[in-house]
Amino acid sequence: MPQNQPPTYRIAPSILSADFARLGDEIKAVIAGGADWIHFDVMDNHYVPNLTFGPMICQALKPHAKKADGTPVPVDVHLMVQPVDALAAAFADAGADLVSFHPEASGHVHRSVQAIKAKGCKAGLVFNPATPLDVLDWVIEDIDLILIMSVNPGFGGQSFIDSALRKIEQARKRIDASGKDIRLEVDGGIKTDNIARVAAAGADTFVAGSAIFGKPDYKAVIDAMRAELVK
Numbered sequence: 001m002p003q004n005q006p007p008t009y010r011i012a013p014s015i016l017s018a019d020f021a022r023l024g025d026e027i028k029a030v031i032a033g034g035a036d037w038i039h040f041d042v043m044d045n046h047y048v049p050n051l052t053f054g055p056m057i058c059q060a061l062k063p064h065a066k067k068a069d070g071t072p073v074p075v076d077v078h079l080m081v082q083p084v085d086a087l088a089a090a091f092a093d094a095g096a097d098l099v100s101f102h103p104e105a106s107g108h109v110h111r112s113v114q115a116i117k118a119k120g121c122k123a124g125l126v127f128n129p130a131t132p133l134d135v136l137d138w139v140i141e142d143i144d145l146i147l148i149m150s151v152n153p154g155f156g157g158q159s160f161i162d163s164a165l166r167k168i169e170q171a172r173k174r175i176d177a178s179g180k181d182i183r184l185e186v187d188g189g190i191k192t193d194n195i196a197r198v199a200a201a202g203a204d205t206f207v208a209g210s211a212i213f214g215k216p217d218y219k220a221v222i223d224a225m226r227a228e229l230v231k
């Protein structure tokens with residue numbers, strides 16, 4: 001993306017905070033409310049102390065991830081699992097459009113990235129609050145997405161960790177220096193009242209769970225977030 005062009009912002013509601021008894025309807029409702037991507041948090045109760053969805057749920061929900069006119073809405077799978085490769089392949093087969101993983105959860109980061117791309121998916125790396133960005137020195141040429149965690153992974157509804165703003169700035173510098181079209185996504189504690197600060201640090205894609213699904217009117221929250229982004 002040319003640096004003088006304003007970013008195209010993307011809002012990715014996380015279904016971790018949705019009503020699990022009605023996930024298909026919740027996905028349709030949040031897309032009608034203006035969601036650009038659907039963020040799918042996969043937790044294995046090993047890499048993180050929580051357990052969520054498997055590939056079968058992703059496959060069942062994929063047909064619901066489309067706009068009223070039938071346009072597919074990207075399914076953004078965030079893998080908080082260890083090991084990575086088998087589940088990455090299974091989610092790719094289940095309809096994921098983007099698959100991101102935590103580098104420290106894979107013994108062979110470059111190989112895991114290649115395997116995800118070989119499945120026709122976009123590949124991303126996720127950085128926990130205390131994890132440095134150094135691995136990007138060796139694989140930034142190969143990835144499509146950098147996901148900065150602004151909470152410690154495992155739960156929704158946590159508070160935004162401010163040190164993430166500095167890491168977003170560092171990641172933005174690396175992306176701009178690479179000249180590649182890489183999305184910079186931030187995940188955890190994103191709200192209408194902090195999204196502009198996160199964008200100012202260099203992010204262009206925003207995961208929000210409790211801020212959206214915790215409210216009755218999804219469209220009102222997403223519209224308010226967009227209004228903050230264009231201020």
Ligand code: DX5
Nearest residue numbers: 153154156157188189209210
């Ligand atoms: C946490 C997940 C996040 C979480 C965000 O480990 O990766 O995607 O669902 O939820 P909020 O927006 O409520 O912090």
Ligand code: ZN
Nearest residue numbers: 041078187207
């Ligand atoms: Zn997530």
